Amino acid sequence: MLSWETTSALSTMRRARAWVEINLDALAHNVKSLKALLPEGTDLMSVVKADAYGHGAVTVAKTAISAGTTWLGVATVPEGIELRQAGIEVPILVMGAVNDPEEIRAIARWHLQPTIVNPKQALVFSETLKSQFANQATRLSVHIKLDTGMSRLGLSWQRAVEFARLVQQLPHLEAVGLCSHLATADSLDQTVMRLQHDRFEQAIASLEQVNLLPPRLHLANSAAALLDPTLHYDMVRVGLSTYGLYPAPHLKSCKLLREKLRPVLEVKARITHIKEIDANTGVSYSYKFVAPKPMKIAIVGIGYADGVPRALSNKLQVVLNEQRVSQIGAITMDQLMLDVSALQTVQEGDIVTLLGQTRHHCLHADEWAEIVDTISWEILCGFKHRLPRITLAKSPSAEIASKFC
Numbered sequence: 001m002l003s004w005e006t007t008s009a010l011s012t013m014r015r016a017r018a019w020v021e022i023n024l025d026a027l028a029h030n031v032k033s034l035k036a037l038l039p040e041g042t043d044l045m046s047v048v049k050a051d052a053y054g055h056g057a058v059t060v061a062k063t064a065i066s067a068g069t070t071w072l073g074v075a076t077v078p079e080g081i082e083l084r085q086a087g088i089e090v091p092i093l094v095m096g097a098v099n100d101p102e103e104i105r106a107i108a109r110w111h112l113q114p115t116i117v118n119p120k121q122a123l124v125f126s127e128t129l130k131s132q133f134a135n136q137a138t139r140l141s142v143h144i145k146l147d148t149g150m151s152r153l154g155l156s157w158q159r160a161v162e163f164a165r166l167v168q169q170l171p172h173l174e175a176v177g178l179c180s181h182l183a184t185a186d187s188l189d190q191t192v193m194r195l196q197h198d199r200f201e202q203a204i205a206s207l208e209q210v211n212l213l214p215p216r217l218h219l220a221n222s223a224a225a226l227l228d229p230t231l232h233y234d235m236v237r238v239g240l241s242t243y244g245l246y247p248a249p250h251l252k253s254c255k256l257l258r259e260k261l262r263p264v265l266e267v268k269a270r271i272t273h274i275k276e277i278d279a280n281t282g283v284s285y286s287y288k289f290v291a292p293k294p295m296k297i298a299i300v301g302i303g304y305a306d307g308v309p310r311a312l313s314n315k316l317q318v319v320l321n322e323q324r325v326s327q328i329g330a331i332t333m334d335q336l337m338l339d340v341s342a343l344q345t346v347q348e349g350d351i352v353t354l355l356g357q358t359r360h361h362c363l364h365a366d367e368w369a370e371i372v373d374t375i376s377w378e379i380l381c382g383f384k385h386r387l388p389r390i391t392l393a394k395s396p397s398a399e400i401a402s403k404f405c
Helices: 009-015 024-036 048-053 057-067 077-084 102-111 120-126 157-169 191-209 220-228 250-252 366-373 376-381 399-402
Strands: 020-025 041-047 073-076 092-094 112-116 138-145 174-179 216-218 235-238 265-277 295-299 319-320 323-328 336-339 349-357 391-393
Touching: 009 041, 024 157, 024 220, 024 391, 041 057, 048 057, 048 376, 057 077, 057 102, 077 092, 077 295, 102 120, 112 120, 112 174, 120 138, 120 157, 120 174, 138 157, 138 191, 157 174, 174 191, 216 235, 216 265, 216 323, 220 235, 220 250, 220 366, 295 376, 366 376
Parallel strands: 020 391, 041 073, 041 235, 073 092, 092 112, 112 138, 138 174, 174 216
Antiparallel strands: 020 265, 265 295, 265 349, 295 336, 319 323, 319 349, 323 336
């Protein structure tokens, strides 16, 4: 769990090295923009699993709810309990598969809604709840998960009627939702997505015929929500777009959005040391960089233990004093080095922006992801807990946001 820092001496010391800034205005802007995509009556679920993709679950959830979010999505039971303990009352869907009786009892106690992925799990839930629900009429709201092509959680869409009938017959469960998950919604090739959509529609039709269709249907993730209104159903589950990033480059031109999404997270660190080195001097472990000439280098107090991938070594660019400068040598556990030879004025304590927006530059997690051959989701989730999260309420001007992000 991330700590949201106060003005204590310890928090001041933590911020002296490196930190993450969370722009709550940008977060609220994104939620409102996504909410505006949806027809009246369609709910917006903000996915806040993995501590809200590293942004801080409780603060993100409260801000998102104020901006129009009506549901929250988590991966685990403890994530849902954390939100309830913070006083959050909106419906919370646990999207991971839960089988442990203790967790099942906790779901009921904290009024969470689980995802049921197969008949065996449904039976375990109902049996476990016997001792908790003394009143035989008491039922736990659950969402039935169908596998339409993701090949992860869920029973085959072809067995939807069998699955729903079982859940209906169990004494302590009530199916209030039917869902599936799209595997390729961020792809330019929509063939698989359309196949999954068609399968979901067939499952809906078969359930309608036997009067077993749950009242809430949801299929769309961020990409699908931005792509096609026919995928919205009764609710969309948005994760990455909540935090101001697009699931794929082609979705940046989404015509459904009235305004561009704004990145919420920025990563900053301070220069801790500056030194001059001679030509042919090796820098950092294994001498992955050797100075071709006399250079001035700056050491920055952040490294791979904080979430800066080591694979970015000699490829990363950051912003210092409104100039892009290159990182050199192997990124180490707690520090990295910059070539600041071209800067006239630089000193210990200067702030380096690794991700985020400055007056003239915008550094995206997408850039890092492309360099290290991963996805922006992983970059956001990678920033470790020793980096304090500092909340800000400052939106960039519309002109800057449009130009750079």
